[in-house]
Amino acid sequence: xxxxxxSPQSLHVQEGDSTNFTCSFPSSNFYALHxxxxxxxxxxxxxxxMTLNGDEKKKGRISATLNTKEGYSYLYIKGSQPEDSATxxxxxxxxxGNKLTFGTGTQLKVEL
Amino acid sequence: EAQVTQNPRYLITVxxxxxxxTCSQNMNHEYMSWYRQDPGLGLRQIYYSMNVEVTDKxxxxxxxxxxRKEKRNFPLILESPSPNQTSLYFCASSSHVNRITNYGYTxxxxxxxxxx
Numbered sequence: 001x002x003x004x005x006x007s008p009q010s011l012h013v014q015e016g017d018s019t020n021f022t023c024s025f026p027s028s029n030f031y032a033l034h035x036x037x038x039x040x041x042x043x044x045x046x047x048x049x050m051t052l053n054g055d056e057k058k059k060g061r062i063s064a065t066l067n068t069k070e071g072y073s074y075l076y077i078k079g080s081q082p083e084d085s086a087t088x089x090x091x092x093x094x095x096x097g098n099k100l101t102f103g104t105g106t107q108l109k110v111e112l
Numbered sequence: 113e114a115q116v117t118q119n120p121r122y123l124i125t126v127x128x129x130x131x132x133x134t135c136s137q138n139m140n141h142e143y144m145s146w147y148r149q150d151p152g153l154g155l156r157q158i159y160y161s162m163n164v165e166v167t168d169k170x171x172x173x174x175x176x177x178x179x180r181k182e183k184r185n186f187p188l189i190l191e192s193p194s195p196n197q198t199s200l201y202f203c204a205s206s207s208h209v210n211r212i213t214n215y216g217y218t219x220x221x222x223x224x225x226x227x228x
Contacts, residue, residue, distance in 0.1 A: 103154055
């Protein structure tokens with residue numbers, strides 16, 4: 001079973017703060033790295049699918065970077081808002097594989 | 113609306129009583145998968161299917177069965193449920209899962225199963 005680790009496990013920030021969290025994954029045989037946003041009582045929703053070393057993706061105030069050589073990805077949220085409160089999941093797919101292995105997530109709470 | 117539909121949303125059952133959780137997608141996706149979510153463990157894959165009549169084990173397949181007779185449906189079957197299968201279950205689907213054009217998984221709304 002592949003090891004995909006996310007840190008921190010949870011994070012409390014104030015509205016307007018910028019924040020970031022980390023996903024670590026095996027650096028060998030990389031194929032793709034996914035990020036999902038999971039709000040309480042809902043289902044996970046895809047944010048980004050990243051496949052190339054050095055990839056940077058952006059959606060509104062959320063962006064992500066990818067370093068496949070060292071096996072990590074960062075997710076950034078600029079100017080956090082209460083509606084950003086959710087668990088953020090990353091998931092790793094290795095080359096030749098057909099399945100995503102998920103991390104345990106970073107739970108973000110944005111307070112007013 | 114493009115979606116993955118799971119039923120039921122909630123289910124309480126007794127040990128040993130066979131049950132099926134249904135999953136259906138309307139996006140013509142080739143790939144479908146079942147995950148279970150347990151506190152502190154993240155989403156763990158139970159089974160997946162690359163296409164009709166093609167299924168394979170994930171990381172935690174014991175005690176589960178699946179079938180993929182049609183492209184849109186991927187039911188999860190628990191032949192003899194046990195309390196350790198109490199969990200939150202998600203079905204997910206995707207197109208071109210192993211191609212660069214993949215846009216990520218679409219998840220169902222989840223099924224919370226309790227086995228007593």
